[in-house]
Amino acid sequence: MIRLAPFLFLLCFFIAMPVDGGQSISLATADGPPLSNPDNTGFHDRIIQSMFSRMGIEVQIVRLPAERALINADAGIEEGVFVRVAGMEKQYPNLVQVPEKITDYEFTAFTKHVRMSINGWDSLKPYGVGIITGWKILENNIRETRDLLKVDNPEQLFGILDKDRVDIIVYNRYDGYGMLKQLNLKQIRTLEPSLASREMFLYLNIKQKHLIKNAADQLRALKADGTYQKLFKEIILPLTPN
Amino acid sequence: MTDAKKSKFPAKSRLAGRLAIYILFFSSFMTLVSTAYQTYAEFRKDIRNIETGLDQIERIYLKNIVAELWTYDLNTLRMSLQGILQFPDVKHVEITTVKGDKISEGDPPKGRMVQKNISLSREHRGTMIELGMLTITATLEGIYQQMTERGLMILITQGFQVFLISALVFSLFYFFIGKPLRSLALYTSSLDMNTLDQPIDLKRNTKRRDELDQVTDALNGMRERMMSGYLELRQSESTLRESEMKFRQLAENIPEVFWLGSSDWQQIFYISPAYEKIWGKTPESLYQSPMSWFESIHPEDGKEIIELFPVIWQPPFSPFIFPEYRIIRPDETIRWILARAFPVFDEAGTLQRVAGIAEDITERKQDEAYKDTLQKQLLQAQKMESIGRLAGGVAHDFNNMLGVILGYAELALEQASDNAALHESLREIQRAAGRSADITRQLLAFARKQTIDPRILNLNETVESMLRMLRRLIGEDISLSFVPGEHCFPVKMDPSQIDQILANLCINSRDAIAQAGYITIETSGVAFDSTYCEDHPGFSPGTFTLLAVSDNGSGMEKETLANVFEPFFTTKTPDKGTGLGLATVYGIVKQNNGFINVYSEPEKGTTFRIYLPSCQKEEISYEKKAEISLESKGKETILLVEDEPSILKMATMMLQRMGYMVLPADSPKRALELAESYSEKIHLLITDVIMPEMNGRTLARQIISLHPDIKCLFMSGYTANVIAHHGVLEKGVYFIQKPFSREGLAGKIKEALL
Numbered sequence: 001m002i003r004l005a006p007f008l009f010l011l012c013f014f015i016a017m018p019v020d021g022g023q024s025i026s027l028a029t030a031d032g033p034p035l036s037n038p039d040n041t042g043f044h045d046r047i048i049q050s051m052f053s054r055m056g057i058e059v060q061i062v063r064l065p066a067e068r069a070l071i072n073a074d075a076g077i078e079e080g081v082f083v084r085v086a087g088m089e090k091q092y093p094n095l096v097q098v099p100e101k102i103t104d105y106e107f108t109a110f111t112k113h114v115r116m117s118i119n120g121w122d123s124l125k126p127y128g129v130g131i132i133t134g135w136k137i138l139e140n141n142i143r144e145t146r147d148l149l150k151v152d153n154p155e156q157l158f159g160i161l162d163k164d165r166v167d168i169i170v171y172n173r174y175d176g177y178g179m180l181k182q183l184n185l186k187q188i189r190t191l192e193p194s195l196a197s198r199e200m201f202l203y204l205n206i207k208q209k210h211l212i213k214n215a216a217d218q219l220r221a222l223k224a225d226g227t228y229q230k231l232f233k234e235i236i237l238p239l240t241p242n
Numbered sequence: 243m244t245d246a247k248k249s250k251f252p253a254k255s256r257l258a259g260r261l262a263i264y265i266l267f268f269s270s271f272m273t274l275v276s277t278a279y280q281t282y283a284e285f286r287k288d289i290r291n292i293e294t295g296l297d298q299i300e301r302i303y304l305k306n307i308v309a310e311l312w313t314y315d316l317n318t319l320r321m322s323l324q325g326i327l328q329f330p331d332v333k334h335v336e337i338t339t340v341k342g343d344k345i346s347e348g349d350p351p352k353g354r355m356v357q358k359n360i361s362l363s364r365e366h367r368g369t370m371i372e373l374g375m376l377t378i379t380a381t382l383e384g385i386y387q388q389m390t391e392r393g394l395m396i397l398i399t400q401g402f403q404v405f406l407i408s409a410l411v412f413s414l415f416y417f418f419i420g421k422p423l424r425s426l427a428l429y430t431s432s433l434d435m436n437t438l439d440q441p442i443d444l445k446r447n448t449k450r451r452d453e454l455d456q457v458t459d460a461l462n463g464m465r466e467r468m469m470s471g472y473l474e475l476r477q478s479e480s481t482l483r484e485s486e487m488k489f490r491q492l493a494e495n496i497p498e499v500f501w502l503g504s505s506d507w508q509q510i511f512y513i514s515p516a517y518e519k520i521w522g523k524t525p526e527s528l529y530q531s532p533m534s535w536f537e538s539i540h541p542e543d544g545k546e547i548i549e550l551f552p553v554i555w556q557p558p559f560s561p562f563i564f565p566e567y568r569i570i571r572p573d574e575t576i577r578w579i580l581a582r583a584f585p586v587f588d589e590a591g592t593l594q595r596v597a598g599i600a601e602d603i604t605e606r607k608q609d610e611a612y613k614d615t616l617q618k619q620l621l622q623a624q625k626m627e628s629i630g631r632l633a634g635g636v637a638h639d640f641n642n643m644l645g646v647i648l649g650y651a652e653l654a655l656e657q658a659s660d661n662a663a664l665h666e667s668l669r670e671i672q673r674a675a676g677r678s679a680d681i682t683r684q685l686l687a688f689a690r691k692q693t694i695d696p697r698i699l700n701l702n703e704t705v706e707s708m709l710r711m712l713r714r715l716i717g718e719d720i721s722l723s724f725v726p727g728e729h730c731f732p733v734k735m736d737p738s739q740i741d742q743i744l745a746n747l748c749i750n751s752r753d754a755i756a757q758a759g760y761i762t763i764e765t766s767g768v769a770f771d772s773t774y775c776e777d778h779p780g781f782s783p784g785t786f787t788l789l790a791v792s793d794n795g796s797g798m799e800k801e802t803l804a805n806v807f808e809p810f811f812t813t814k815t816p817d818k819g820t821g822l823g824l825a826t827v828y829g830i831v832k833q834n835n836g837f838i839n840v841y842s843e844p845e846k847g848t849t850f851r852i853y854l855p856s857c858q859k860e861e862i863s864y865e866k867k868a869e870i871s872l873e874s875k876g877k878e879t880i881l882l883v884e885d886e887p888s889i890l891k892m893a894t895m896m897l898q899r900m901g902y903m904v905l906p907a908d909s910p911k912r913a914l915e916l917a918e919s920y921s922e923k924i925h926l927l928i929t930d931v932i933m934p935e936m937n938g939r940t941l942a943r944q945i946i947s948l949h950p951d952i953k954c955l956f957m958s959g960y961t962a963n964v965i966a967h968h969g970v971l972e973k974g975v976y977f978i979q980k981p982f983s984r985e986g987l988a989g990k991i992k993e994a995l996l
Binding site: 062066072074075077134152 | 312314315317318339340341366367369371
């Protein structure tokens with residue numbers, strides 16, 4: 001048994017060894033264009049890919065509904081999820097946040113007809129509001145509105161607004177810009193200011209905990225060396241209304 | 243009246259009522275069963291409907307629910323679940339995620355329910371991912387309520403239907419079957435041997451024949467067959483009874499045991515009652531223990547029988563005769579058995595049973611033993627007779643010679659009175675001749691040729707008178723005692739023979755006693771009946787006087803006892819005995835129609851028991867004999883006949899010296915000539931008995947015809963039944979035994995002339 005000890009140790013080491021250089025990792029995301037595209041050319045896609053390529057890890061991006069993305073990442077089906085607000089580990093204990101934010105989400109109201117200045121969540125109460133199922137910040141804060149309609153995806157969300165099923169929809173600003181362009185919806189505009197802003201992070205399954213620090217370092221490095229800003233200008237900025 | 247006749251049917255048919263009740267019960271039971279079955283089938287159908295509904299739910303909703311759960315669109319998911327709740331009986335729908343979260347609609351039902359669990363999974367990146375479990379719960383309460391209501395309805399309608407059918411069946415059965423059956427039953431219950439000739443008629447008003455008519459015909463047919471069978475049975479019973487009676491008569495009256503048993507001898511099927519008579523055991527005991535007959539076999543014979551068993555019964559089976567064997571009955575008596583066994587074969591020729599017969603041959607064996615004894619006795623008697631005849635013949639001639647010797651010795655003594663030496667020599671001759679005469683006399687006694695003069699005797703007195711002589715005979719060292727019996731019968735015999743008997747027996751006893759001892763003489767009266775004599779060969783029925791002589795001498799062995807009465811058989815040294823003593827006793831006893839019995843044990847002693855026949859009352863008359871004076875001289879004329887010249891001469895001289903006028907004749911012819919020619923009175927004829935021309939008795943008869951008053955005196959060495967019947971003289975007939983002395987002759991002449 002003593003003679004076998006080194007062998008067993010090595011076996012355990014290799015089994016426990018996390019995905020790192022030369023490996024691949026699957027990460028779930030509920031983001032849509034322009035943040036995430038099927039051809040992985042979205043803003044967040046590029047940031048994530050840049051981060052992990054610097055770590056020598058190939059990233060496979062899996063697009064899932066928001067709640068499903070969390071559930072799968074928590075269950076280890078995917079090894080991580082992006083981008084989500086801070087504190088997700090409370091509901092999904094197998095998720096560990098990479099402490100460097102990827103971006104800030106501005107939860108912004110989009111409308112066709114309403115004209116008002118936003119002054120907190122209560123500003124929405126007189127209106128019929130639409131949101132996407134699973135967006136926790138919205139589900140928690142948008143209460144007692146005249147009507148609340150939850151849909152599965154941004155296309156539905158902007159569809160119900162375009163068809164006047166609701167007065168206002170609440171969505172991420174940049175995602176909204178992407179959808180407006182994608183759907184060619186010219187009559188929809190944002191209500192300023194944003195209802196809330198949240199730092200959005202990458203979460204990895206607890207099995208990939210050892211990648212956390214490196215990932216955070218690489219993200220900071222992206223921001224520090226201007227790669228982050230370059231990608232923003234390249235992908236997001238063109239979508240911004242004049 | 244039989245019990246069947248006593249039994250009365252109730253007004254309503256029992257059978258119909260019972261049938262109706264059976265139908266009611268059976269139909270009710272079947273109703274219950276069918277109701278239960280229908281209800282159950284409906285229940286199963288409803289269950290299947292629910293299951294089908296659940297399957298439909300699965301088909302309709304599963305895809306959507308999986309998609310909704312995948313996207314986690316809880317609102318839509320709840321709407322889907324509420325849609326499911328619209329299905330009949332579905333009361334609760336719940337999704338349990340893999341994480342354990344529950345999304346449900348409706349309330350879980352209480353009571354009986356059915357649940358369907360559907361696994362929710364989705365393919366994702368080539369892998370099926372478990373999303374959760376959909377549980378649909380449907381209540382069964384509605385089904386149960388429906389089942390109860392439906393069952394009750396079926397039960398009530400069918401129960402009513404059953405009641406109506408039962409009532410109808412009861413009525414139909416009673417009128418069409420029960421009632422006729424009752425008539426049949428009453429008829430058959432009242433049917434007995436006296437009413438067998440009365441047929442049954444149901445008196446039914448229908449022309450169409452049915453099963454009841456067949457039953458009626460069958461009963462009538464049966465009645466006729468029973469009547470016929472009954473008569474045959476009675477005939478058979480009579481025949482059987484007759485046969486049984488014959489068999490019983492055979493079994494109970496044939497003295498032999500006959501039996502029937504199994505071929506292995508281990509079972510007895512029949513044993514006749516004679517078994518109990520012969521074996522002394524009950525037939526039942528043999529049935530219970532078939533080999534118990536064997537246990538009764540005498541141990542000395544049992545071994546031979548048991549050795550025979552293995553070889554008796556081997557193919558080819560043939561009748562077997564057992565060796566004669568003895569059995570010991572429970573009362574310890576012994577029986578002789580002759581048994582035979584016969585094989586009994588079945589039709590195939592296989593040994594099936596064993597039959598046998600056992601015969602009690604005890605009497606035959608006893609008869610054989612008795613005959614054997616008689617045969618031996620006959621042989622012994624014939625031997626004794628032959629010896630006696632021989633001895634008698636010798637004695638006759640010998641006596642003649644002794645008579646001459648003695649006669650001339652006496653004459654010479656008279657002439658030699660002056661010469662003492664010569665006188666003494668002559669006396670020796672006379673004594674020797676006398677002893678020789680004694681021997682011949684004993685021989686004649688044994689041969690029962692001794693001529694005797696029987697008288698009525700009181701045996702006690704006779705013995706008493708002899709005691710003195712006997713004591714002298716046996717000497718002083720031996721004590722002689724006489725025990726006279728009180729009830730002795732008188733006997734008729736020559737007293738000199740009593741002398742001979744006692745003298746010989748006492749001498750034998752004396753010689754058997756080494757030094758001192760005792761001899762006892764006893765008398766008593768005894769009587770033997772025929773039964774006693776059957777068991778004691780040699781004895782004959784009647785009253786006897788016992789004369790017993792016992793001693794405590796050396797006794798005799800069996801071999802000696804067997805020959806003890808043979809003449810010249812002696813265990814004494816030649817100088818002490820002639821071997822004629824007991825032969826003489828035997829001859830005397832037989833001559834007097836008595837019998838003798840000897841009992842002896844070595845070193846213990848010997849007892850001779852002599853049974854003398856008692857004298858008949860009419861014979862008891864004591865004759866007083868006239869005193870005969872031998873001193874007076876004779877003067878009568880005597881015709882003397884003797885074929886032996888020397889005796890004739892000697893006797894002539896004796897008679898002349900006695901003073902008689904003697905007419906000597908050397909033959910019967912000469913005697914007749916003398917008798918015819920002699921003109922004077924001839925007083926006495928003295929004649930020999932055995933002579934060549936004619937015997938003395940014939941001669942005497944002829945002489946008497948010439949001289950009617952003449953008296954006769956016969957002289958002989960033996961009588962040979964010429965003048966005496968079995969040696970016993972008739973009345974008026976006188977006899978003198980050769981050899982005789984002058985005194986003896988003188989006495990006899992005086993007696994005859996008196």
